[in-house]
Amino acid sequence: MQIPNHAPIPELFVSYESAQKLKAEAGDLPSWDLSPRQICDLELLMNGGFHPLKGFMTEADYDGVVEEMRLESGALWPIPITLDVSQAFADGVEPGQDIALRDQEGVILAILSVTDKWSPDKAREAxxxxGADDIAHPSVNYLHNTAGPVYLGGPVTGIQAPVHYDFKARRDTPNELRAYFRKLGWRRVVAFQTRNPLHRAHQELTFRAAREAQANLLIHPVVGLTKPGDVDHFTRVRCYEAVLDKYPAATTTMSLLNLAMRMAGPREAVWHGLIRKNHGCTHMIVGRDHAGPGKNSAGDEFYGPYDAQELFRTHQEEIGIEMVDFKQMVYVQDRAQYEAADEVPEGATVLNISGTELRRRLREGLEIPEWFSFPEVVSELRRRYPPRSQQGFTVFFTGFSGSGKSTIANALLTKLMEMGGRPVTLLDGDIVRKNLSSELGFSKEHRDLNIRRIGFVASEITKNGGIAICAPIAPYAATRRAVREEIEQYGAFVEVHVATSIEECERRDRKGLYRLAREGKIKEFTGISDPYDRPEDPEVRLDTENVEVDHCAHQVFLKLEQMGLVAA
Ligand code: PPS
Structure with missing residues (x-):
């Protein structure tokens, strides 16, 4: 049943006194530590954002939703809201039992009275x-590779909402937004769902949508989970705040929605509509490719560009919210203004900058024109995505003991320090073993741990805009790959293979260790009695025999220049 916008939406919270009592009792219950996605889902279940759901779905609700977008009651609901758990946890829980749901710090947020426990057919769900059982879709990937194998369902009793430390004043429950609209006398409100920074085209289209619907505007960005690789919500919120000033006074507001998106295109649009209805909106903008997940593994789009609008239109009445379908806005150069793509006069010059092109310009520090975005937004994005020559990165040397890693790494360190600009740290094998890994030996397990520690420190340095130079042996390819993946989330990873042969290292034997290894006095010695996986495709491979150290360091420096990591 739809709740009229002037009335409050039912929440799942109990009174403060009951919550205190439940909290004390819940200490004895089996407890499930919620994943970040489950915390988002639970928050919207408890605060009424997912009304009419009263808990995590039962098997009957789930089947109905998967097959025909309907709960057992017949109500429209397009996305499964399920509590996935591990097999081990599920084995210890039976229907009829209560479990405590905790956040990642262990705070009890709710009690789930389990009525259903089942192992879903994930391929069917996908x-x-x-629309396809293809892990190129982020939610299908999540379903198969992150979600647990068993679902628990049943009603939820809310004890407390998840705590947020960021942008508190910008977060509103459905009832808080309903009350706000009532207080301001906003009877018609058009919601704009977004997971991206807003540029001029978005401002133009939202403003027009509000005018067309004769409504006030709610910018309602998702700050829960969005598509992997999106601009982080801290940056986005600062951008949104800058754009808010561009709307006529008192027409527009912004509220942050802690939703975990599924990128389910058409079904997601219907879901977003139901959620916005619960938040007291009367209209919602559905644009081209709403909540699109990108391309499938064959390189084609998962959904047609207007599938979401079509499905929304079919169910509009039941959702209880009117769709404002939106045409793409483009900049018409001759008229120096934005216009709907389908209204542009023939022959006019139309300008556009795609998301990929914007990222390229940010990366390379190129101009982003005024017609495209607001200077405040561009400067926030530039702060977050400085050009490569100002970003952090890691240079990771690998090679046998005595291959020359430390000497070349030191020479590179000096060159980079001489240049200045960014802090540089050298994590040399020996130094790390003294300071970070003093309790470790040279078993495979200990070497892995050692390299992972180096990787962690290097990733933190890279994330914070510094340069990390690492110089361990790092003999195992799989561990080097894991470190690369960790660091590449934040900046470049430059693998340098110091390819001095084992024969040459042994001939040099600068520390006398090879002789001891040959005599069996040092065990598990790399290259003698322990393996070394030769890097297959390093960014740089150095031949050190008959070559000056300085020349080797220079080769690495040239590679950094070529990759745009140091300014030419
Ligand atoms: S690893 O495998 O990456 O964890 O090794 P690393 O931390 O770089 O440490 C290598 C230095 O330790 C000395 N050493 C040994 N190396 C290889 N195998 C064994 N068993 C061993 N025992 C001691 C050696 O001096 C290495 O220093 P470098 O600077 O590489 O010559």
Whole structure:
């Protein structure tokens, strides 16, 4: 049943006194530590954002939703809201039992009275809900590779909402937004769902949508989980705040929605509509490719560009919210203004900058024109995505003991320090073993741990805009790959293979260790009695025999220049 916008939406919280009592009792219950996605889902279940759901879905609700977008009651609901758990946890829980749901710090947020426990057919869920059992779809990937194998369902009793430390004043429950609209006398409100920074085209289209619907505007960005690789919400919120000033006074507001998106295109649009209805909106903008997940593994789009609008239109009445379908806005150069793509006069010059092109310009520090975005937004994005020559990165030397890693790494360190600009740290094998890994030996397990520690420190340095130079032996390819993946989330990873042969290292034997290894006095010695996986595709491979150290360091420096990591 739809709740009229002037009335409050039912929440799942109990009174403060009951919550205190429940909290004390819940200490004895089996407890499940919620994943970040489950915390988002639970928050919207408890605060009424997912009304009419009263808990995590039962098997009957789930089947109905997967097959025909309907709960057992017949109500429209397109996305499964399920509590996935591990097999081990599920084995210890039976229907009829209560479990405590905790956040990642262990705070009890709710009690789930388990009525259903089942192992879902994930391939069917993927096909029906997301349109294909293809892990190129982020939610299908999540379903198969992150979600647990068993679902628990049943009603939820809310004890307390998840705590947020960021942008508190910008977060509103459905009832808080309903009350706000009532207080301001906003009877018609058009919601704009977004997971991206707003540029001029978005401002133009939202403003027009509000005018067309004769409504006030709610910018309602998602700050829960969005598509992997999106601009982080801290940056986005600062950008949104800058754009808010561009709307006529008192027409527009912004509120942050802690939703975990599923990128389910058409079904997601319907879901967003139901959620916005619960938040007291009367209209919602659905644009081209709403909540699109990108391309499938064959390189084609998962959904047609207007599938979301079509499905929304079919169910509009039941959702209880009117769709404002939106045409793409483009900049018409001759008229120096934005216009709907389908209204542009023939022959006019139209300008556009795609998301990929914007990222390229940010990366390379190129101009982003005024017609495209607001200077405040561009400067926030530039702060977050400085050009490569100002970003952090890691140079990771690998090679046998005595291959020359430390000497070349030191020479590179000096060159980079001489240049200045960014802090540089050298994590040399020996130094790390003294300071970070003094308790470790040279078993495979200990070497892995050692390299992972180096990787962690290097990733933190890289994330914070510094340069990390690492110089361990790092003999195992799999561990080097893991470190690369960790660091590449934040900046470049430059693998340098110091390819001095084992024969040459042994001939040099600068520390006398090879002789001891040959005599069996040092065990598990790399290259003698322990393996070394030769890097297959390093960014740089150095031949050190008959070559000056300085020349080797220079080769690495040239590579850094070529990659745009140091200014030419
Ligand atoms: S690893 O495998 O990456 O964890 O090794 P690393 O931390 O770089 O440490 C290598 C230095 O330790 C000395 N050493 C040994 N190396 C290889 N195998 C064994 N068993 C061993 N025992 C001691 C050696 O001096 C290495 O220093 P470098 O600077 O590489 O010559």
């Amino acid at each position: 096909e029906k809900v997301f």
